[in-house]
Amino acid sequence: MNQAVDQSKVFEVIKKEISSNDIVLFMKGTKVFPQCGFSALVANILNDLGLDFVSVNVLEDDDIRQGIKDFSNWPTIPQLYIKGEFIGGCDIVKELYESGELQETLEAKGIVFKAAS
Amino acid sequence: MAMSAQDIHDLILASLPNATVKIIDLAGDNNHFRAEVTCSSFAGQSKVSQHKMVYDAIGSKMGNELHALSLKTSDK
Numbered sequence: 633m634n635q636a637v638d639q640s641k642v643f644e645v646i647k648k649e650i651s652s653n654d655i656v657l658f659m660k661g662t663k664v665f666p667q668c669g670f671s672a673l674v675a676n677i678l679n680d681l682g683l684d685f686v687s688v689n690v691l692e693d694d695d696i697r698q699g700i701k702d703f704s705n706w707p708t709i710p711q712l713y714i715k716g717e718f719i720g721g722c723d724i725v726k727e728l729y730e731s732g733e734l735q736e737t738l739e740a741k742g743i744v745f746k747a748a749s
Numbered sequence: 750m751a752m753s754a755q756d757i758h759d760l761i762l763a764s765l766p767n768a769t770v771k772i773i774d775l776a777g778d779n780n781h782f783r784a785e786v787t788c789s790s791f792a793g794q795s796k797v798s799q800h801k802m803v804y805d806a807i808g809s810k811m812g813n814e815l816h817a818l819s820l821k822t823s824d825k
Contacts, residue, residue, distance in 0.1 A: 708818075
């Protein structure tokens, strides 16, 4: 098997996912049933903001699990993409959410969200 | 193989010699750590870049020997 060809195929799948959806969360488990505390935390933040997002369960696909790490050059899961841009992992998303910068990013990208009550 | 807090501390410091590094073992299991890294080299870098600099210091052990490393970075 040619590894380079395989990787470019996986990258194509990832590129398609993040270009055809506004918000994509690569996570362990699903948004309904997260299987890792860090993934759950990011999914909760997105839910709190009332955001409609696509979740990709990396536990279901080893190629994506490794592929997304190589693609983003980021060693851990979860990974959040907004409008095709890598936003960060769990710690960064949490920090950005608490400081309000995540909300500013959403606004700048024209994505409607629910303000904190 | 788990890593010790000292290993993580030393790896980060080897790459970022001017950093102040604090490692906290979150679960007491040598597997879930939090690193607080303050380094003037972070100035002007995005959070993603700052975290990448720490991940690069730890190298391929991240996500393998080391399951979880919560990061907090600051330039001062």
